[in-house]
Amino acid sequence: MSSLLSIEGVWKHFHGNSVLRGIDLEVRSHEVVSLIGASGSGKSTLLRCANLLETVDDGVIRLDGEEITDPRVDVDGVRKQLGIVFQAFNLFPHMTVLANITLAPRRVHGVSRERAEQEARDLLAKFGLADKADAYPDQLSGGQQQRVAVVRALATRPKLILLDEVTSALDPELVREVLGIIRELKESGMTMLLTTHEMSFCREISDTVCFLDGGVLLEKGPPDQLFGDPEHERTRAFLQGVRESGRL
Structure with a gap:
């Protein structure tokens, strides 16, 4: 199956700081891909680049085969094909x-x-x-x-919905109803790329989980593999902290 969203070697700098460092990622149709990592790891910036709210400094992003990072692209035409939901409702x-x-x-x-x-x-x-x-x-x-x-x-x-920490601004008792909607979207076949701190939900709903650290996509894989037997020490340390906080 071909990729609906393809991110290849993407870099993004802010004021001399590299917040995305050579990101490679594919999202296939009807797939749910979750981005996890500490605050400041680049998750939200990656979503904003995918929606062309931020311009990439290097690399290529393709949507359904079209290079949307081409400076000549019709930005409004690209955004017509995407839905994005922010943590602050907007x-x-x-x-x-x-x-x-x-x-x-x-x-x-x-x-x-x-x-x-x-x-x-x-x-x-x-x-x-x-x-x-x-x-x-x-x-x-x-x-x-x-x-x-x-x-x-x-x-x-x-074609694709981007969800940026959509539960982070909610009281705990309200989180469940929003997660229920995302669960329904997955069951309906919606393609989603999301950032989340809800680790148990992430493990349940995701087809692929990506761990970002310092702007690097350090590790990705099926949720059972990434949560159960991560390859990198940094991933293990992050998940241990999540477990100790009771979020997994």
């Missing part, structure tokens, strides 16, 4: 839930208002939010806001 506070979800399908993809609203309501119902269509973000719990953010990403029918 909903427009002055818009209702329905307006937040239908904005991109209508303005970017040219979908009619009637069709966009019907599809949005169908998605809201699927994820237990049918009664929140006319609510504003500040009338929702954090878990509900994050679920709306996921629905908004799905509304454009992306």
